[in-house]
Amino acid sequence: AQSVTQLDSQVPVFEEAPVELRCNYSSSVSVYLFWYVQYPNQGLQLLLKYLSGSTLVKGINGFEAEFNKSQTSFHLRKPSVHISDTAEYFCAVSGGYGGATNKLIFGTGTLLAVQP
Amino acid sequence: EAQVTQNPRYLITVTGKKLTVTCSQNMNHEYMSWYRQDPGLGLRQIYYSMNVEVTDKGDVPEGYKVSRKEKRNFPLILESPSPNQTSLYFCASSLYPTSGTYEQYFGPGTRLTVT
Numbered sequence: 001a002q003s004v005t006q007l008d009s010q011v012p013v014f015e016e017a018p019v020e021l022r023c024n025y026s027s028s029v030s031v032y033l034f035w036y037v038q039y040p041n042q043g044l045q046l047l048l049k050y051l052s053g054s055t056l057v058k059g060i061n062g063f064e065a066e067f068n069k070s071q072t073s074f075h076l077r078k079p080s081v082h083i084s085d086t087a088e089y090f091c092a093v094s095g096g097y098g099g100a101t102n103k104l105i106f107g108t109g110t111l112l113a114v115q116p
Numbered sequence: 117e118a119q120v121t122q123n124p125r126y127l128i129t130v131t132g133k134k135l136t137v138t139c140s141q142n143m144n145h146e147y148m149s150w151y152r153q154d155p156g157l158g159l160r161q162i163y164y165s166m167n168v169e170v171t172d173k174g175d176v177p178e179g180y181k182v183s184r185k186e187k188r189n190f191p192l193i194l195e196s197p198s199p200n201q202t203s204l205y206f207c208a209s210s211l212y213p214t215s216g217t218y219e220q221y222f223g224p225g226t227r228l229t230v231t
Binding site: 103104 | 120151156157158159160219220223
């Protein structure tokens with residue numbers, strides 16, 4: 001069975017500092033990987049996705065993530081965060097079922113708290 | 117504007133009183149799904165639908181029903197709500213999985229409290 005681990009439940013960081021949110025997955029088959037962001041009182045918005053090809057994926061709002069198959073990781077990074085990046089970030093995995101259910105398996109989320 | 121809408125956004129109800137949360141999408145998506153979000157657990161899939169009249173259970177289907185009579189709508193039904201169904205619910209939609217995009221679009225969420 002597939003699973004996603006986000007070890008950090010909360011990451012405090014000062015404005016303009018770099019940040020990395022960690023995500024590890026387990027799967028015996030090929031997967032598709034996603035990062036979603038949830039701003040307070042809102043739904044989930046796709047930040048970026050890895051389906052195939054280049055392992056470095058660029059998303060919206062200056063975020064990027066690197067797919068590392070050997071380490072089964074898909075860490076999210078941003079070189080300089082803003083107050084407006086304060087939100088909860090979810091890593092998710094999909095695919096590889098053969099039956100193509102499109103189900104997303106989510107991690108437990110990481111709250112990015114940007115401080116002035 | 118392409119979107120997934122849910123109603124109501126907030127709902128407080130009592131144990132055992134049947135309720136329905138509606139979900140509608142205007143993107144002509146084949147695939148629709150319901151998730152619940154609980155602190156420390158992330159989002160878990162309740163039910164999904166691959167197309168009209170085709171639905172199947174997700175990871176946590178107990179206590180829920182769904183129907184897909186029209187492509188755009190995918191209501192979530194709680195026949196006899198219980199306090200453990202207090203949660204934040206999200207509806208999502210996407211193109212058919214084999215389209216290759218796999219991106220799911222989420223609604224704004226429905227916060228349900230069962231007392």
